[in-house]
Amino acid sequence: MLVSFSLCKQTTSLLHKPPGELKSNFFRPRLEKEKVVIIMGATGTGKSRLSIDLATRFPAEIINSDKIKAYAGLDITTNKIPEEERCGVPHHLLGEISPYTDFTATDFVNMASHATDSVLSGGRVPIIAGSSNSYIEALVDDEDFQFRSRYECCFLCVHVAMPVLHQYVSERLDKMVEMRMVDEVRNFFDANANYAVGIRKAIGVPEFDRYFRAEPYLDKQQRGKLLQEAIQEIKRNTCKLACQQLEKIHRLRNKRNWKIHMVDATEVFGWRGKDADEAWEKLVAGHSTEIVAEFLYNFSPQTLVTKPNLRRVPSLACGIML
Structure with a gap:
């Protein structure tokens, strides 16, 4: 069964902060490096949903890092997020490449770097999300260490136990x-x-x-x-790919020493409807929001409310396929 969740909901303020203090300090990251959020995980774990959750809670835009979804065409087969389900969040490198040419890791690095700069120049946070972990590695750990020298990264990995996935x-x-x-x-x-x-x-x-x-x-x-x-x-073949993707993430974490926050969504997949929404908010979206808020603005989890959100968005009936 294809799980569909409501994403864009009326949200509440994230912080217990007076308005003046919020205005003066909140939207000003203090570190010199620009900040980038990277969402990883095997196929089907909910990366697209989480990226939109975060992009509707923070001033952010999404950069697709799934090499197959970068191609135009075959939207059902490649499981692209339909325009009407993106909740108004700008997406980059999604369905932009000619389906008849190769989109290499080098192409991705060049285009994702440009997109990252563009998003940051607009005062927004780049959220890079997708399953092509080798492409993400090529971007982050480039030969000249240009990416690491310019950006501080927050890595999130949505994990689902393999039998469940x-x-x-x-x-x-x-x-x-x-x-x-x-x-x-x-x-x-x-x-x-x-x-x-x-x-x-x-x-x-x-x-x-x-x-x-x-x-x-x-x-x-x-x-x-x-x-x-x-x-x-x-x-x-899809299950085999999921296993390979998870092995790659473990290698990046254990061999390359990437500091990856593992967010376990396994329990969510055992629920349906409203119960699944509540489990997702509690176990995945809410927890990830706390991690990203602390990363961007140096706020500890103790400052967050139960159902956090950094900005108010209109109530929309957006659903998304994991």
Whole structure:
């Protein structure tokens, strides 16, 4: 089942501070380096939801760091956040790259660096969010240490226990198929295409190749069997990718000594509806807000209210797919 949550809600003030003190001190980070928030995690853990949660609580914009979501097209297959579900938060590097060209780590570093500077020049906080951990590593630990020398980073990782996550991504794919994912990929199918270039590298594209080639020559039962085989292969490949992504994060934390705040969302995935929203707020969004507030403004968690938010936003019926 695809989990949908309400994101943009009427919010309350974060701080127990008098108005004058809030105006003079609150929105002025004290350290010399500019500050950047980076959200990591395996596919399906809720990074997109958390990035929007934080961007509606802090003056921030989101920079996508998922290399597949950077490509234009195949929005269902790549699970991009629809425009209407972004709660008015500006997104960068999301659906901007031609699907027929390669978007390399070097390309990402150059474009993400430019986007970071642009967001900061507007007086806002860059929130870099996505699953391509090798691209994030290339950006943060570049050869000349330019990024580290200019920016102070707050790393958040949304974690979900693998058995729970595997079940969720399986249900999510079933929902994507109901949303006509197969038709979307069929319309993009090219028998002469190179699956090593561009968006065709995405999980959910090459797995359908055999099905689309054989489809015209099979009866209904045979088509159904071959389709289910393709879907099961996508599920296996997605779960394998999630494991690889988590291993990469552990390496960055344990071998590269990145200070990563692990935020456990496992319990959230056991709930539905309002209970899931409340669990997400308590365990993920609220906790992450405290971490980011302390990082940006040197406020301790004791200064925060139960349901924090740094600025008031209109009440919108925004939902998002994890």
